Amino acid sequence: MSERGLDRDGTIAREGALDRVPAAFAPVVDAARARITETFDGTRLHSAYIYGSIPRGTAVPGISDLDLQLVLHQEPSEADRADADVIEAALDRAFPQIDGVGVLLTGVGTLLSDLERHDAGFFVACLCTPLLGPDLAGRLPRYRPTSLLARETNGDLALALSRWRARAAEATTDTGRRVLSRGAARRIVRTGFTLVMPRWGGWTSDLDESAELFGRYYPERAAQMRTAAATGRTPSADPAVLSMLTDDLGPWLAAEYTAVHGERAPRP
Template sequence: MERRGMDPDGFFEREGSLGRIQPQFAPVVAAARTRIGEAYGPRLHSAYLYGSLPRGAGRPGRSDLDLLLVLHREPCDQDRDTAEVLARGLDQDFAEIDGVGVLLSGKDRLLSEQERYDGGWFLACLCTPLLGADLAEHLPRYRPDSLLARETNGDLAELLPRWRASAAAAATPRERRALARSVARRLVRTGLTLVMPRWGGWTSDLTEAAEVFGRYYPGRAAQMRAAAAVALDPVADPAVVRAYLEDLGPWLADEYTARHGTKTPRD
């Protein structure tokens, strides 16, 4: 029987572990652990990996390093500046990765009722502990239901204007590729969570996610498969992102709202 990322009781299994990290990525993960501790010291509550590396699906020279850093208090400008320096240093020092993403959050926010089915779910189900005490111990178990779909990706309509502004401002091939990867990833994951309650499962594999989506929306399947390909191998052609923002993105936002509603406004 296909488990689809669920345990036998129908709850999400936590994906990824430090034991799945491929040997070629071990040095960068070790360096990240050391540098995070040095950079944040007592401000840091815990640190986590997410994405392809802890799933054992990293591609040398093409995968990025994704980090979630949880602080004892809400991040300030100094914390964000520190994250930029940390990310830039790791990216420059290790050819095995292509970019570093650092998410910052305060501990209380992640444990709040408001974030329970968004940031809390993300940490508990998609993040692998790297440093500190695991906050997942204070969070519930999760099922792939419409509430989770709404609170994770029910804000796509709000993102579209921001992406349009970013597309207009992207001036270099590197900036355009980064935007294409970011937008394509979000669209594919939103497509998956759109159908997640009906499918009854989860996958972080973008190619698989696009295929699952296509079972329920065959008329949009080719577009979503193409978006998954761009998410894995981004392109600098601005026409690619323009198509997302003029067609697939608005359609997906409308369909999502009709089926699951919109995300609860955040403070």
């Protein structure tokens, strides 16, 4: 793999692996595998994956969260979501080395569809590490850092902004504002990176590197993006930080993204 996150043929390399999981998080991964197996039998579960800082080997005990992707044979139901919520809560309670658990649910048909090929498909093929079941990466293309990939992964930031503003207006506690600021900041940094990704010609999921790469092309917004990266790692309850993300940097970024890459194909 090259220094820009690419394989020798110029396609984006899969970024995680189970042998990169830090020792402190190995029991977490084992417990996640067991919980998923106990909860979702083979009639429901096609495959399971782990993604984020834990399989990248950069997780920090007490700070990093556990991110899981479950691919189901059918489209997720309310019962599937309820079972996933139970897994999230159980793992979060059991392991102090993780700060939160997130479980994504996707139907295999949706994931392999033409509409999701450069979004959910890319996510599984390049950003997820196989944990259980057959790996769907072999049924997906190899991806390059193109404008098409940029548009389909992050070309809908404006939709997220409207949801964040509504949640910010309803947030009455520091905990609520921290949760929102963390999610919004991470999304904004990733969008900032994919805005410049085709020009840079590579891939990274590292928040700090993403912010610095963005700043090379948009120096006037570099300080704000560095603040976003810091907030993505250590969330802030400061309303001013949240306002900067949702009312200043975010709207500018959404408009610039549309001008450069266009809008993501509409989803049902």
